[in-house]
Amino acid sequence: MLKATTEAILELGLHALTFDEVTRRSGVAKTTIYRHFPTKNALIVAALDGVTPVPITPDTGSLRQDLIEFLESVRPIFADPTVRKIMADVQSAALRDKELRTLQTKMLAGRAGPTLTIYERARERGELRDEIDYLTAVEIIEGPFIVRSLARPQALKDVDIEELVDRILVQLTP
């Protein structure tokens, strides 16, 4: 039923989700759905909870290698039309709905986790400048992927990750 909900969101959009549509797709009676999820937001949050994949958190002992492997694992996520649709829908809805803003915050936090861990380990090894703002650093890493996935997602496969990491490291290392 949550699976049917997710599929409906993907096809029709988050805004066009209806209880009747979920009923049609899942075979579960509308009344039953209402019993579990009294509001549409509750249904949405339950369905999308844990949908977007969490990238790996490599631990090779080298910041450069960690970032490269991390970005390699991130690339297919941002290239995935499913993920892009969900994130775009949630972003749009979060600007007008408080509950969905919470959902979005959770999604973004989940995605920032691996990057923060990588930075933390690198900082302990002394590979990073101390005065780094970590949130900004996360933006620097994921930025090129996010921007490209918005504007020209078909070009995501052309990102030269090693070159990108080297350019970024210039900004972050002593």
Place this chain on the structure above:
Amino acid sequence: MLKATTEAILELGLHALTFDEVTRRSGVAKTTIYRHFPTKNALIVAALDGVTPVPITPDTGSLRQDLIEFLESVRPIFADPTVRKIMADVQSAALRDKELRTLQTKMLAGRAGPTLTIYERARERGELRDEIDYLTAVEIIEGPFIVRSLARPQALKDVDIEELVDRILVQLTP
């Protein structure tokens, strides 16, 4: 009437726009609206055409100064809740609707224009490496703003533009 349409989109979201709502807000009869814009997409495209502000295209003779002034003019645009809502809505809708994908492409192209001009002038002055991929360069410039406006827009005002430009120039200049 197009103004009322835009306001309705901002308040309710692009998806929740209805002819009846535009009728209520504008005072224009629904039949009249249908006469001008037979489909909802036509109404949306007409209303949003030229809504998002185009940043300035500075020409100071220096790439560094051009970029700084450009980003200063871009910052309030990305910080504007109106622009953020419209762009998020269009992004979301463009993933499922071909006509709105065209609208989005036009919006993005309009925004990339100034950056491309700045780069072109700098290249003629010999300030830029030749092998630069210009679209990538645009992403590099606007990336930090876009990413931050998505994840934590309230921190947009904290971006140190001069520092950002200097970091970027390291990547782009010979």
Place this chain on the structure above:
DNA sequence: CTGTTACGCTACGACTTAGTAGCGAAATTC
């Protein structure tokens, strides 16, 4: 002044959705 065009208004019919009520069947619990 007259013909034409554009607009406003009301009123539809068909459709979809939200949300609830009532009842019988199935599954679960003890």
Place this chain on the structure above:
DNA sequence: GAATTTCGCTACTAAGTCGTAGCGTAACAG
């Protein structure tokens, strides 16, 4: 095996939306 909880199904009201038709009126062009 009996009791309780959960579920499926049908039906229903109220509301909103789409898209159109008919008719009267205002603006405008020649």
